[in-house]
Amino acid sequence: MKVSPSLLPILRSRMQGELLALVLLHPEREYSITELAADVGVTPTAVLREVDRLADGGILTDRRVGRSRLVKARTDTPLYRPLSELMSVSFGPVPVLTDALAGLEGVERAYIYGSWAARYNGEPGPPPADVDVLVVGDPDADALFDLAEEASRRLRREVNVHRVSVEAWEARTDDPFLTGVRERPLVQLNLDLEAQ
Structure with a gap:
């Protein structure tokens, strides 16, 4: 059974909070799916599913370099600042x-x-x-x-x-x-x- 994280119960999982905090609090950096999985401590498949959701929602942007998929925060949307502040005070x-x-x-x-x-x-x-x-x-x-x-x-x-x-x-x-x-x-x- 998945339990929403106590730090920010509006999120589905602690992994989602960790991933968002990592990427949004380092907006200048691109991460590979493998790096994100290692940093967050989950499988690349789990990170890939979450990245797909967040990219589809306009929170992250991604690009391909060879076989790698690089992910980065989208800072050009109205969501970036309030969401990064929320991640800073919760999972930051x-x-x-x-x-x-x-x-x-x-x-x-x-x-x-x-x-x-x-x-x-x-x-x-x-x-x-x-x-x-x-x-x-x-x-x-x-x-x-x-x-x-x-x-x-x-x-x-x-x-x-x-x-x-x-x-x-x-x-x-x-x-x-x-x-x-x-x-x-x-x-x-x-x-x-x-x-x-």
Whole structure:
């Protein structure tokens, strides 16, 4: 049984929200169907069906290059701005924070936790007022503060970043904060740290 996502119940699925957020929040970029499937974590066939619907509805545009189909947000329609803003405040934390943290030196892993992660994982409740992020590693504190400020602006809600060392995260001690974070839903950000 498909359940509509708690972050934005007007959508059919979480995959639809993830796909829309990824493409609409990166309007300058073209994605192949294979890239979208890998980023969203579903089969290319599932992405293809969704892309067909969204292209037919004028939300996405596509073109063929050889055997590849490249997909991009249509920014020339009245739907683009309000829909991209809606995706930013609902499903935006994953692509926005992934982009921001992937390039930050000292970040080993990052997770979204708290009410946003709970809604993302299907727990019902009111829309999250903020986004809580746990950064594992030793990035510069000032850089993390600046990153949180920029992400807050883009997501139109407060972004709270908490930094812990790799040792503290892996120790599984009785730290009440880390115990609480581990016991609740987590959304791990897929950071490409090989480039660092």
